[in-house]
Amino acid sequence: MNSGIQNIVISLGAMQVARRIPFDDPEVLNYVRIGYVASQVVIMGVYFFVSYKVRQKNDQTVLKYVDGQNPMSPDSGGLVTTTVRDYDLSETSKLLRAAYFGVAMMAFFHLYMKYTQPLFIQALMGLKNLYDAKPVAIHVLGKPAEGDLKRPFKAASMFGAAAGPQTDAASITEAEKKIGAKKED
Numbered sequence: 560m561n562s563g564i565q566n567i568v569i570s571l572g573a574m575q576v577a578r579r580i581p582f583d584d585p586e587v588l589n590y591v592r593i594g595y596v597a598s599q600v601v602i603m604g605v606y607f608f609v610s611y612k613v614r615q616k617n618d619q620t621v622l623k624y625v626d627g628q629n630p631m632s633p634d635s636g637g638l639v640t641t642t643v644r645d646y647d648l649s650e651t652s653k654l655l656r657a658a659y660f661g662v663a664m665m666a667f668f669h670l671y672m673k674y675t676q677p678l679f680i681q682a683l684m685g686l687k688n689l690y691d692a693k694p695v696a697i698h699v700l701g702k703p704a705e706g707d708l709k710r711p712f713k714a715a716s717m718f719g720a721a722a723g724p725q726t727d728a729a730s731i732t733e734a735e736k737k738i739g740a741k742k743e744d
Contacts, residue, residue: 562691569687573680582675591678598682599662602689605699606655610648612698618643624711624724625734638734639711639724646710651694661685 560568581587620643641649665681668674689695693712696702704710713723725731 566684566687569683570680573683574676577676577679580676580679588675591675591682595665595678595682598685599658602658602685603655605689605695606651606658606692609651609692609694609698613644613647613651613694616644616698618647622646622710623731624726625730626724638731638738643710647694647698650712654692654694657688658685 580591582591621640622643623638623640626637626639661681665677668677693708697704697708702708707713711724711726
């Protein structure tokens with residue numbers, strides 16, 4: 560099943576379970592808060608562990624790909640040359656930023672808006688996203704970097720084929736020619 564569809568199914572199921580949790584009881588609410596904080600500590604701890612493992616392996620294999628063009632940014636896209644180590648560290652950094660943003664949003668929703676159900680739902684979703692994270696699958700779960708886990712990672716789409724960087728030799732050669740033409744101008 561597609562990861563996006565799994566997220567929807569888990570969210571809807573967690574919402575149904577959350578309806579039955581008596582969040583009015585201060586003791587139950589404190590347990591849910593503890594559960595949310597514990598899940599976030601686990602998530603961030605695993606991401607920091609992945610960063611540690613990437614630095615420890617120090618894989619200097621060169622990775623070349625053509626990044627997709629972002630319609631919002633005309634300067635995006637083009638040839639990217641990096642190492643496996645740097646690529647994995649940047650992907651892990653993106654995951655950490657997403658976790659930090661989620662904690663900030665939950666702090667706003669819970670502390671300012673007084674919503675309690677999202678604490679339960681986001682604790683579950685965070686753990687599910689941790690399991691789906693490709694750097695975690697490679698460096699913690701020990702899965703080989705092939706198929707869906709082949710670098711550069713392709714972004715899963717809910718409505719069709721995965722979109723992502725182009726790694727074929729023709730695309731890389733074309734991007735190198737564009738860079739050469741820009742330098743001559």
